[in-house]
Amino acid sequence: MRAVQFTTYGPADVLDIVDVETPSPSAGEILIQVAGAGINQLDAKLRAGMMSGGAPLTAPSGTGFDAAGTVLDVGTDVDDVAPGDVVFGIGRNTLAEQAVLNAWAKVPGGVDPVEASGWGVAVETAHRLLFELGIHDGTILLSGASGGVGSALIQLAAARGLRVIGTASEHNQAYLRELGAVAVTYGSGLVGRVETVAPEGVDGALDLSGKGVIGELIALVGDPTKVISISDFTAPQLGARVSTGDGRTTDPRDALAEAAALPAFGLHIDRRFELADAAIAHRTSEAGHTRGKLIVIP
Ligand SMILES: NC(=O)c1ccc[n+]([C@@H]2O[C@H](COP(=O)([O-])OP(=O)(O)OC[C@H]3O[C@@H](n4cnc5c(N)ncnc54)[C@H](OP(=O)(O)O)[C@@H]3O)[C@@H](O)[C@H]2O)c1
Incomplete structure (x- = not known):
């Protein structure tokens, strides 16, 4: 499958599209076919090495935490969704055709999964x-x-x-x-x-x-x-x-369920990008004036 990766910390130009193995969900995780992936400012901070404490990158890294799409496979201990369900949530390396999520909720009926693809972290x-x-x-x-x-x-x-x-x-x-x-x-x-x-x-x-x-x-x-x-x-x-995501005080699944249950919840999509334009998406996020969310569609 195609995924966005980088092999060295640096500006947005370090992002490349590569062919990689489809990841497998571990216990308590699910694999989805990504309909859309949201960009967060953290993505660019990680790519730039700002969170690495000065250590160099030692292996290729994917990027992205938010996504929505159709469940392809579930790990052990997952019994609330099954292949074919449409979910949104938080995972890893979501700027890709398929990605693993570790917290999710079903996309509310009538909502296009792309619309929900940037809801997770926010x-x-x-x-x-x-x-x-x-x-x-x-x-x-x-x-x-x-x-x-x-x-x-x-x-x-x-x-x-x-x-x-x-x-x-x-x-x-x-x-x-x-x-x-x-x-x-x-x-x-x-x-x-x-x-x-x-x-x-x-x-x-x-x-x-x-x-x-x-x-x-x-x-x-x-x-x-x-x-x-x-x-x-x-x-x-x-x-x-x-407040940081480390040592969380709340369960992300409760957050996602709360938003999914609100009748008119939605996040404005400021701009949509193709996977090939992931670097432009990162640069746009770094500019710091996003209204709502930026979404990458693989
Ligand atoms: N610690 C955590 O757990 C955590 C979690 C998520 C995000 N974050 C961080 O929190 C920040 C916000 O995240 P986000 O996802 O909401 O970012 P975002 O979607 O990129 O939004 C940035 C917003 O900042 C506003 N802004 C720019 N300059 C401003 C100023 N001088 N005063 C007030 N607002 C200004 C912009 O409004 P205008 O366009 O109207 O100027 C824009 O809407 C990011 O730095 C992110 O990395 C931290």
């Missing part, structure tokens, strides 16, 4: 952040709300009855409102703009884009422990928390 992260924030009513603020994680968060939080304020560029203000958030622009004067739309205050804040706003989020919330970042690892210096 939904898992959004669900985990809401759990870790622990706010069950009131108002939350999302910094960088128009990307994949923010788009998922607005929908999950609103469905739980939270009022959501999101920041985005001018270009994405109407998009945030369509998803159900109160929209404000990011940048200088953020605190004043949020206070105007939330005179009663903000109960918690999530920093998604990591653009150095932790101090402003703490000023708005008044309690650093109610501020969590997923991309600013200096946040603890100000008393805020960082």
Whole structure:
């Protein structure tokens, strides 16, 4: 089967399409025929070697965590899906014709699997952040709300009855409102703009884009422990928390099931790419202004 791989860390040009053996699902995993695979900013960070601690790449690596498609095979201990079912979820090396998933849910009836192919990581992260924030009513603020994680968060939080304020560029203000958030622009004067739309205050804040706003989020919330970042690892210096996928506090399968059960859940697809254009997809993600998700179709 065809898959995207790289044999050295570097810029997006290191990505190649190669022929590789179809992977086999281990216990608790499934193999799918990939209808679409979502791009996450983590993909480019891993490809660039930013997560390797300086160690060189010693073997070819695939790329991609999100995918949706048709189940081809299931490992032992899997009894909730069977070959032929259409699922979305989180796995490894998903920019390929076939890929292994280790967390999944069935694609809701009437939804094109390509539409669900970028839901996995965004939904898992959004669900985990809401759990870790622990706010069950009131108002939350999302910094960088128009990307994949923010788009998922607005929908999950609103469905739980939270009022959501999101920041985005001018270009994405109407998009945030369509998803159900109160929209404000990011940048200088953020605190004043949020206070105007939330005179009663903000109960918690999530920093998604990591653009150095932790101090402003703490000023708005008044309690650093109610501020969590997923991309600013200096946040603890100000008393805020960082959430990562390592040592997860929640089960990804619960997250995927929650999104699948929401009647109108969806993530806007900003752009679709062919497998041969995986490098362009990585570069587009790295530019940092994706609205919703970028999808690669093998
Ligand atoms: N720790 C974890 O568990 C975890 C999990 C998932 C993702 N992440 C990380 O979290 C970050 C966000 O992920 P994502 O998937 O949502 O990214 P994404 O889909 O690429 O979205 C990026 C968003 O950032 C916004 N943005 C750009 N500059 C901004 C600024 N100065 N202030 C506020 N927002 C700004 C953009 O909005 P505009 O286009 O409107 O400018 C865009 O919508 C990435 O760095 C990713 O690697 C961490």
